[in-house]
Amino acid sequence: MPSSASQGRTGVLLVNLGTPDSPRTPDVRRYLNEFLTDARVIDMPAAIRYPLFRGLVVPLRAPKSAKIYQQLWTDRGSPLLYHGLDLQKLVQEELGQDYLVAFGMRYQNPSIESALEQLRDAAVDRIIVLPLFPQYAAASTGSVQEKVMEIVSKWWIVPTISFISTFVEDPAFIGTFATLGKAEMAKHAYDHVVFSYHGIPERHVLKGSHKSYCKLGSCCASYNKNNRYCYRAQCFETSRQLGKALGLKPDQYTTTFQSRLQSRLRDPWLQPYTDEVIKEFPAKGIHNVLAFSPAFVADCLETTIEVGEEFKEMFEEAGGKHWQLVPSLNSHPQWVRGVADMIRRN
Structure with missing residues (x-):
C-alpha cells in the first residue's frame, strides 16, 4: 500500500478576520x-x-479606531495575528509531516491568497479550510469561503477543497472555554455569567433563513436542521453547551450581542444588546459577573477592549462590583489538540 507521503500532504488553511x-x-x-x-x-x-x-x-472612524488599536498593540504586534501564528505552529506540530498548515487573514496580511499559494507551491493533494469562527455567519465564514473560491477559480488545477463551516458543538471548543471559565470561577464567586457574541444585522439572519423558519425568537430554543446555519441559533446553542459544561442552570447565564454599528436608519441588530443588559444587572442584585466572548477563538479588540474594559466600566458605573472576562482560546493546548482533531475528522 502506498504511504501517505507518496500520496502527498493535506493542506490546511486556518483563517481569521484580519488586523x-x-x-x-x-x-x-x-x-x-x-x-x-x-x-x-x-x-x-x-x-x-x-x-x-x-x-x-x-475617514471618520479610522483615527478613533487607531487609538483603540494602540491600546491593544503589544511587542509582538496585533494579538489576533500572533495568536493565529502560534496556533498555526502548534497545530502543525500536532498534525505532523503528512499535513501542511498555513494561516491567512480575510482582510490585510498575511492574506488568504498568500497562504493558498504556499499550499499550492507545496503541491498538496487536498485543502481543508477552517475559518476560525465558531458560529457560521455570511459576513465571516461565508466571506472567507467566497474569497477562497474566488482565488482558486483562477488556478488551472484545483485540488479537492473542503470547508469546516461551523464548530458550535465541537467538544474541544466547548471544553477549552469551560476549562478557562472554571479557572476564573475558582478565584471568585460570581452571581451571573454573560455570553456576549458579536452582533450582526437581523436582516442577515432573515436572508439566510431556511424556508422562512426564522422568527428571531423562540425558534432558537432548539438547534436543528432548520436553523443549523442560523447565526443567532448557533450562538444560543453555544451558550447552552457552555452552560451545561460549567454546571450552570439556565437562569444563571444570559446570551447577549455586542459590537453593533449605529445606523441612522435604525437598522436592528441581534438582541439583546450586551451594553444595555449589563447596565440593568446591579438593580437586579447581580454584582459579580463572569463574561465570555465565545464568538472569538483569539483575543482581539472586541474581547480585550470591548468586553474586558469598556463593558467592565459600564457595569461598575451602574453599580456593579466585579466584572471578569474569561480569556479566549488563543493557543491553549486543549484547543490546539481540538483543532488538529477537527482537521483529522474532515
Missing part, C-alpha cells in the same frame, strides 16, 4: 476600507457602499 499592519491611522484606514466594503459585511449596492464607507465612514 491592520500597525496601529497607525493609515494602516487602520486601509484595513477598514477592505473590511467595510465587503459586500457580505455591508450588504448594500456597491454604488452606495463604496462612496459611503470609503468617503465618509472610514
Whole structure:
C-alpha cells in the first residue's frame, strides 16, 4: 500500500478576520476600507457602499479606531495575528509531516491568497479550510469561503477543497472555554455569567433563513436542521453547551450581542444588546459577573477592549462590583489538540 507521503500532504488553511499592519491611522484606514466594503459585511449596492464607507465612514472612524488599536498593540504586534501564528505552529506540530498548515487573514496580511499559494507551491493533494469562527455567519465564514473560491477559480488545477463551516458543538471548543471559565470561577464567586457574541444585522439572519423558519425568537430554543446555519441559533446553542459544561442552570447565564454599528436608519441588530443588559444587572442584585466572548477563538479588540474594559466600566458605573472576562482560546493546548482533531475528522 502506498504511504501517505507518496500520496502527498493535506493542506490546511486556518483563517481569521484580519488586523491592520500597525496601529497607525493609515494602516487602520486601509484595513477598514477592505473590511467595510465587503459586500457580505455591508450588504448594500456597491454604488452606495463604496462612496459611503470609503468617503465618509472610514475617514471618520479610522483615527478613533487607531487609538483603540494602540491600546491593544503589544511587542509582538496585533494579538489576533500572533495568536493565529502560534496556533498555526502548534497545530502543525500536532498534525505532523503528512499535513501542511498555513494561516491567512480575510482582510490585510498575511492574506488568504498568500497562504493558498504556499499550499499550492507545496503541491498538496487536498485543502481543508477552517475559518476560525465558531458560529457560521455570511459576513465571516461565508466571506472567507467566497474569497477562497474566488482565488482558486483562477488556478488551472484545483485540488479537492473542503470547508469546516461551523464548530458550535465541537467538544474541544466547548471544553477549552469551560476549562478557562472554571479557572476564573475558582478565584471568585460570581452571581451571573454573560455570553456576549458579536452582533450582526437581523436582516442577515432573515436572508439566510431556511424556508422562512426564522422568527428571531423562540425558534432558537432548539438547534436543528432548520436553523443549523442560523447565526443567532448557533450562538444560543453555544451558550447552552457552555452552560451545561460549567454546571450552570439556565437562569444563571444570559446570551447577549455586542459590537453593533449605529445606523441612522435604525437598522436592528441581534438582541439583546450586551451594553444595555449589563447596565440593568446591579438593580437586579447581580454584582459579580463572569463574561465570555465565545464568538472569538483569539483575543482581539472586541474581547480585550470591548468586553474586558469598556463593558467592565459600564457595569461598575451602574453599580456593579466585579466584572471578569474569561480569556479566549488563543493557543491553549486543549484547543490546539481540538483543532488538529477537527482537521483529522474532515
